[in-house]
Amino acid sequence: MKAYVFPGQGAQFSGMGKDLYENSEIAKELFEQANEVLGFRITDIMFNGTDEQLKETKVTQPAVFLHSVISAKTIENFKPDMVAGHSLGEFSALVANGTLAFEDALNLVSKRAMAMQKACEITPSTMAAVLNLEDKIVEDICATIDGVVVAANYNCPGQLVISGETQAVETACKQLLEAGAKRALILPVGGAFHSPMMEPAREELAAAIEATEFHTPICPVYQNVTAKAVSDPNEIKKNLITQLTAPVRWTQSVQQMIADGATQFNEVGPGKVLTGLINKIDKTVEALKV
Structure with missing residues (x-):
């Protein structure tokens, strides 16, 4: 069974999507549609x-979302058996499996970005990557x-990201290093994503x-919040709302997809972070960058 997975924030790079725009008529149309929806030429910044x-x-x-979704739309015979996305990537996954229309999802991604930005400005907050600790x-x-400091991203065994108030995250980092963590590294992010600090953004979104x-999707999505296969549109909606303040259970999602029959993972979008994580979660499955 083929699983398609979509990356989140941090995978962006200058020049992203330019080749798609220049070589595919479908891609060009969707990028131009996105420029209109957003009210500015995001393609100029991406390229x-x-x-x-x-x-x-x-x-x-929106840039990471657009690169991922438009890449998927240019894949011949795109027939996923299951999909998942890391954080923001879940919106890409929901377009890929037909739960959300392209324009609706783009509007939600844009609103999500603005709401998260506002929430970040309320209290100083951050995230940190913790390596080699259970x-x-x-x-x-x-x-x-x-x-406030909580586990936010279960990325792969031995890599967990924590999130919360800056002071609390810094204190936690010191104690985690004392407890044997190989590293506890503050990340260059705008705020405490996937923590209670995002409650104002969650309400707005x-x-x-x-x-x-x-x-109703063509195949199940394995959502960050539950790490289980979901096909019911109302349940997908509820989990998507919870996602902003809840942890990303990526390790558990990939393990569940494998348990449910996934033999090949295809990463669609910028970068290949998820391919690397999947290889660390289970070396026996095939993980490809498409």
Whole structure:
């Protein structure tokens, strides 16, 4: 069974999507449609912008989404048996399996980016990558820290990202290093994604998601929140709303997809971060960058 997976924020690079635009009529039409929907020429920034311009919140999330979705739409005989996306990538996955229309998803991604930006400005917050420590130890230490700090991204065994108030994350990093972590590294991000700090963004995005039509998909999506196969549009909607304040259970999602019969993982979109993570989660399955 073929699984298609889609990356999240951080996979962007200057020049992304330019080859698609120049070589595919379908891609060109979708990129131009995106420029109209967003109200600015995101293609100019994607194709020729600096790394700094690409890091702007209003650009980053739609850019990664567009590269992923338009890449999928140019794949011949694109027939996924299952899909999943890491954080933002879940929106790409939902277009790929027919749950969301392209334009609806792009509008939601744009609103999500703005809502997250606003939430980041309320309280100083950050994220940190913790390497070579068991998940349970990381969770237990975070639970003892004053202030908000939680496990946010279960990326692969031995790689967990924590998220929360800056002071609490820094304190947690010190204690995690003392507990034997190989590294506990503050990440260059705008704020504490996938933590309770995103509650204002979750409330704002919930209204937009509720007002959007979700269709019955052609194959299940393995959602970040549950790490299980979901095909019911109402359940998909509910999990998508919860996603902003809940952890990304990527390790568990990939393990479940393999348990359910996935033999080949195809990463669609910028970069190949997920291919690397899948290889670390289970070396016996085929993981390809398409």
